[in-house]
Amino acid sequence: MPVYLRGLLFLSEQGRQSISSRNLADLLCVNASQIRKDFSYFGAFGTPGVGYNIKKLARQIKKILNLSVFRKAALVGVGNLGSALLAYPGFGMYGFDIAAAFDSDPKKIGRKINDVPVENVSNLRSLRRRKINLAIIAVPRDAAQQTADSLVKAGVKGILNFSPLRVTVPKRVKVITIDIAMELARLPYYLPTG
Amino acid sequence: MPVYLRGLLFLSEQGRQSISSRNLADLLCVNASQIRKDFSYFGAFGTPGVGYNIKKLARQIKKILNLSVFRKAALVGVGNLGSALLAYPGFGMYGFDIAAAFDSDPKKIGRKINDVPVENVSNLRSLRRRKINLAIIAVPRDAAQQTADSLVKAGVKGILNFSPLRVTVPKRVKVITIDIAMELARLPYYLPTG
DNA sequence: CTATGTGAATTTATTCACAGCA
DNA sequence: TGCTGTGAATAAATTCACATAG
Numbered sequence: 001m002p003v004y005l006r007g008l009l010f011l012s013e014q015g016r017q018s019i020s021s022r023n024l025a026d027l028l029c030v031n032a033s034q035i036r037k038d039f040s041y042f043g044a045f046g047t048p049g050v051g052y053n054i055k056k057l058a059r060q061i062k063k064i065l066n067l068s069v070f071r072k073a074a075l076v077g078v079g080n081l082g083s084a085l086l087a088y089p090g091f092g093m094y095g096f097d098i099a100a101a102f103d104s105d106p107k108k109i110g111r112k113i114n115d116v117p118v119e120n121v122s123n124l125r126s127l128r129r130r131k132i133n134l135a136i137i138a139v140p141r142d143a144a145q146q147t148a149d150s151l152v153k154a155g156v157k158g159i160l161n162f163s164p165l166r167v168t169v170p171k172r173v174k175v176i177t178i179d180i181a182m183e184l185a186r187l188p189y190y191l192p193t194g
Numbered sequence: 195m196p197v198y199l200r201g202l203l204f205l206s207e208q209g210r211q212s213i214s215s216r217n218l219a220d221l222l223c224v225n226a227s228q229i230r231k232d233f234s235y236f237g238a239f240g241t242p243g244v245g246y247n248i249k250k251l252a253r254q255i256k257k258i259l260n261l262s263v264f265r266k267a268a269l270v271g272v273g274n275l276g277s278a279l280l281a282y283p284g285f286g287m288y289g290f291d292i293a294a295a296f297d298s299d300p301k302k303i304g305r306k307i308n309d310v311p312v313e314n315v316s317n318l319r320s321l322r323r324r325k326i327n328l329a330i331i332a333v334p335r336d337a338a339q340q341t342a343d344s345l346v347k348a349g350v351k352g353i354l355n356f357s358p359l360r361v362t363v364p365k366r367v368k369v370i371t372i373d374i375a376m377e378l379a380r381l382p383y384y385l386p387t388g
Numbered sequence: 389c390t391a392t393g394t395g396a397a398t399t400t401a402t403t404c405a406c407a408g409c410a
Numbered sequence: 411t412g413c414t415g416t417g418a419a420t421a422a423a424t425t426c427a428c429a430t431a432g
Contacts, residue, residue, distance in 0.1 A: 002376045010360070020413060027360075033403060033416095040415055048414040049410045066382035073378070080281060084274030089335065090358040090375035134381060141283065158381035164284040166204070166221075174384040176377055180354075181284035182196045183370055184267070187328060187352035188260035190368040214391060227394095227425060234393055242392040242431045 001061060003028060004038070008058040009093055020051035062095070072099035072132045074156070076147050077139035078108050078118050081162060085138060086114040099132060104143075121150070128155040137161045148175075195255060197222060198232070202252040203287055214245035256289070266293035266326045268350070270341050271333035272302050272312050275356060279332060280308040293326060298337075315344070322349040331355045342369075 007028050011019055021039075025032040039045065039052070042064055046052045062068045073091075075082055075098050086098055102121045103109060109120050119126075127135070135156045139147050144163035151159060152169050161167055161177040169175055201222050205213055215233075219226040233239065233246065236258055240246045256262045267285075269276055269292050280292055296315045297303060303314050313320075321329070329350045333341050338357035345353060346363050355361055355371040363369055 002379045005379070006358070006373065006376055022413080031403065033405095034401090036413090036415065037402085044415060046414050047410070048408075049412050051413070064383075065379060066385060066387055067379060069387070071382060080274050080278030084278055085374070087274060088374060090373070091378065094375050094379040096375065096378060133385065134378070136378070157385045160378050160381065164200070174381055176380055178372065178374070178377055179200060179284070180279070180282060180372070181288050181290065182200055183372055184285065184290060184328070184330070184354050185196045185199070185259060185261060185288040186370060187354065187368055188265060189258075191260060191327065191351045193260055193263070216391075225425065226391095227427095228423090230391090230393060231424085238393060240392050243390045244432075245391065 001038070001065060004035070005058060005061045005065070005067075005094075008054050008061070012054050012058060016054055018047075018051045018053050021046070023051070067095045070095050070097060071134055072097050072130070073134040073136060074098070074100040074102065074124075074127055074132050074151075075116075075136045075138060076102045076121065076124070076151070077137065077143075078103040078105075078113060079138065079140075082136075082138040083113055085136060086116055096134075098136070100127070100130070121147075124150045125154050127151070133157040135159050137163060137167070139163065141165050195232070195259060198229070199252060199255045199259070199261075199288075202248050202255070206248050206252060210248055212241075212245045212247050215240070217245070261289045264289050264291060265328055266291050266324070267328040267330060268292070268294040268296065268318075268321055268326050268345075269310075269330045269332060270296045270315065270318070270345070271331065271337075272297040272299075272307060273332065273334075276330075276332040277307055279330060280310055290328075292330070294321070294324070315341075318344045319348050321345070327351040329353050331357060331361070333357065335359050 007024060021032045021035045025035055045057055045060060073096050075085055078101050091098060098116060101116045101118045102124060103118050104121045108118045111118050133156050135151045137144055137147050137159060141163045144165045145167050148159060148167040148169055152173055157173060159175045161175055164179045164181060167175060201218060215226045215229040219229055239251055239254060267290050269279055272295050285292060292310060295310045295312045296318060297312050298315045302312045305312050327350050329345045331338055331341050331353060335357045338359045339361050342353060342361040342363055346367055351367060353369045355369055358373045358375060361369060
């Protein structure tokens with residue numbers, strides 16, 4: 001689903017109004033009936049003979065993914081990766097706003113990066129009051145679990161974890177881990193040996 | 195498969211010798227017979243009554259994934275994200291070595307980051323001679339396609355793309371795209387609305 | 389008695405094929 | 411005619427269940 005959304009937002013940027021399942025399939029390298037089936041799961045929106053209205057469909061998918069309201073997210077760890085995330089264009093188009101940043105390094109605390117002031121990690125508990133329930137972990141590996149624990153205590157419900165470590169959280173909290181090295185590890189499989 | 199490998203490397207670090215499919219299943223949150231089936235695809239290594247030898251199994255999976263030889267990879271784009279990747283621990287344990295870095299910014303060219311000298315992107319063609327056929331794209335969105343084209347010309351066979359853009363390459367080249375915002379977009383689905 | 393390896397059963401996902409609408 | 415929406419057919423993945431090995 002997020003893949004469809006990305007494709008639709010891309011098409012929308014190009015100024016297109018509508019697209020057929022076939023064309024979208026070609027664009028995203030998937031099967032056309034797959035797309036029609038997936039879309040039909042949440043009720044049908046296409047116009048036979050024409051295709052799908054891009055804007056309407058994007059709005060619908062956002063609703064399904066719970067992306068229809070703007071979300072605030074917190075970033076923990078303002079190192080190279082964290083700074084890159086703060087500067088990352090694209091969060092916005094999915095309705096995310098990195099509204100707070102935290103670090104443990106006194107040299108960083110107080111500075112502003114991309115207009116977001118860096119706060120002391122000890123202040124993580126304020127997230128509950130500020131109604132921020134999404135967080136991104138971009139701290140060194142050894143601090144990841146501890147950070148996750150603090151986030152859970154602060155009432156965070158969803159975590160995007162960039163550390164190459166399995167973090168353990170109560171099962172009511174959803175974690176998505178991106179292990180960058182692991183992704184790279186998938187590549188050689190498709191390559192000739194040597 | 196990469197997930198299994200990560201789990202096994204983790205266990206290996208802990209000093210464990212062997213593990214049963216059941217225990218590994220619990221650790222990775224998958225089904226136990228799934229694991230046995232997957233492992234049996236490339237011939238069986240487990241010892242009934244004991245389990246699988248962790249080191250042996252890890253070595254085997256590395257062989258399957260073509261990870262048994264050290265691989266050199268090139269990084270293009272030494273911004274915040276690129277710098278983070280250069281410092282990323284974990285590539286090593288999958289047998290990767292970021293052996294070259296490129297950027298277009300004259301202020302960065304010539305500097306060393308994490309012992310890797312930053313070269314001019316115009317020098318990308320040297321990758322063929324240096325037998326580097328994996329690359330990581332960490333450039334701004336608008337430069338992504340152009341970078342991919344240069345990499346393909348330089349004989350690169352696998353690309354890890356961090357730009358939120360679909361890059362188009364000949365089908366002999368394998369691309370894995372990590373769209374960070376899209377990953378984050380998956381989280382709200384599991385959250386209560388609001 | 390514990391844990392593997394694997395055929396059989398089941399569930400899930402994908403693809404096909406076509407009736408019906410604009 | 412072009413494309414959707416969907417039942418039917420096919421393929422793939424997952425899980426079960428158990429004979430067998432240490």
